Amino acid sequence: MSRNAHPAGPRHAEVLPEDHPPLPSHDLTELDPVIWPTTAKRVGGELTIGGVRVSELAEQFGTPLYALDEDDFRTRARDYQLAFSDVDAEVYYAGKALLTKAVARWAHEEGLKIDVCSAGELAVALAAGVPPARLGMHGNNKSRAELARAVDVxxxxxxxxxxxxxxxxxQIAAEYGRTPEVLVRVTTGVEAHTHEFVATAHDDQKFGLALSSGAAAEAVRRVIASRHLNLVGLHSHIGSQIFTTDGFEVAARRLTRLLTQIHTEHGVVLSELNLGGGLGIAYVTGDTPQEPKTIADSLLTIVQRECEANGLPMPRIAVEPGRAIAGPAGVTLYEVGTVKDVEGLRSYVSVDGGMSDNIRTALYGAEYTCVLASRASDASPMLSRLVGKHCESGDMIVRDLYLPADVGAGDLVAVAATGAYCHSMASNYNYLPRPALVAVREGRARTLVRRETEEDLLRLDVG
Known part of the structure; x- marks a missing residue:
């Protein structure tokens, strides 16, 4: 029996669930260029990324596997840098999306600064050779040790x-005899149209200092009054996976009013305004991400208009794309192990990973695009649910999708747009070793982060 053979049984239910997605109108092998890395293509029916066949990647590195298209990452980083290069603006790569030494070097080599939000991320960026002056540090609960390291370097x-x-x-700055340059993170009260867990500018949440309560203005007073801190600007971040600049317009208007208040009260003109990141990418057909140049023009127009209306000079703008650079560059490969038909509902396609390598679906209902990657198929569409091997009913990678009805054990499937927040949020749930991360470029693949082993899992367990 071939690896794709199955016991006889229904593979495409005649009665579909009430909330099922419509049958696809496109070929199941089609690769939407808005979703997949720029180098992704089919060769003889098989998916290739960066000129490397997925079967070669699976054979050499195993599965699950994170594959990162280096050219795609670099191109997107370069596009953001160029989009903001015509004005006095800075682009920080948001390291929380995906950070390794190689990724940090790529971002730095393409002219981006990098923001980090922990001692670990700081250590990676420094180990990659990124100059400390080109780093920004975030975090709602930075420890004394983290702040001390940031000031020290x-x-x-x-x-x-x-x-x-x-x-x-x-206190730390006084001890080190330094005067770090700081921004105050302002919670602007903007309600971003995104999931509650990734909306970050409404008042009732953990980040920043609220504008509406006066906390932000009070924080500014305290920093200005300090002897060892140099306030250079304000920071705002309204959320993630956002497709329009409407929310940024409201945030910029409110931040500009605060800049005006600061100038009136303290006679201080702050020179920087960081509007954060959070602009979305395409995960499924119909998602409409904006081009970096469009984003840049919109944000700069918004801030300039508001500053002119309030009689303020134009501050230096900063943005922090992370997902928008790393997300589309990444693809996760899995091997199918079991296909289980639930008659009248769907088929459950189980793979060798799951929520330990991609928690986003379980955490906040993220959607993804997945294709049969290792071969061509002209089988009819099969309503499916791509699930992992963990001991949770919520262990889903793609909740609803159509795969060819002959998908079976040994096939490789690929999930697109996994470059952001998959590797960085991976865990060892059920003691699964975390997957390798490899870079693909011009027909070659190289390891960026090796696959964990059982020895790795046991090394810290001192018994």
């Missing part, structure tokens, strides 16, 4: 997130 910008952090950082 000379991190370029520290984004203050609380009153307690002002006192903590002031």
């Amino acid at each position: 000379g991190v370029g910008r520290i984004v203050i997130d609380s009153f307690a952090e002002i006192e903590r950082l002031e």
Whole structure:
């Protein structure tokens, strides 16, 4: 029996679930260029990325496997840098999306600064050779040790997130004899149209200092009054996976009013305004991400208009794309192990990974595009659910999709747009070793982060 053979049984239910997605109008082998990496194509029916066949990747590195298209990443980083290069603006790559030494070097080589939000991310960026002055540090609960390391190495910008952090950082700066340049993170009250877990600018959440309560203005007063902190600007981040700049317009208007208040009250003109990141990418057909140049023109027009209306000079703008650069460059490969037909509902296609390598679907209902990757098929569409091997009913990678009805054990499937927040949020649930991360480029693949082994899992268990 071939690896794709199955026991006889229904593979495409005649009665579909009430909330099922419509039958696809496109070929199941089609690769939407808005979703897949720029080098992704079919060769003899098989998916290739960066000129490398997925079967070769699976054979050499095993599955599950994160494959990252280096040219795609670099091109997107370069596009953002060029989009904001005509004005006094800066682009930070948001390291939380995906950060390794190689990724940090790519971002740095393409002219981007990098923002980090922990001692670990800071260590990776420094190990990659990124100059500390080109780093920014975030975090709602930075420890004393993290702030001390940032001050000691000379991190370029520290984004203050609380009153307690002002006192903590002031003490550390005094001890080191330094005057770090800081921004105050302002919660603008903008309700981003995104999932609750990734909306970050409404008042009732953990990040920043609220504009509406006066906390942001008070934080500014305290920083200006400090002897060892240099306030250079304001920071705002309204959320993630956002497809329009409407929310940024509201946030910019409110931030500009605060800049005006600061100038009136303190006679200080702040030179920087960081609008954060969060602009979306295409995960499924119909998602409509904006081009970096369109984003840049829109944001700069918004801020310039608001500053002119309030009689303020134009500040230096900063943005922090992370997902928008890393997300589309990544593809995750899995091997199918079991296909289980649930008559009248769908087929459950189980793979050798799951929520330990991609928690996003279980965490906040993320959607993905998945294709049969290792071969061609002209079988009819089969309503499916791509699931993992973990001991959770919520262990789903793609909740609803159509795969060819002959998909079976041994096939490789590929999930697109997994470059952001999959590797960085991976876990060892059920003691699964975390997958390798490899870069593909011009027909070659190389390891960026090796696959964990059982020895790795046991090394920290001292018994």
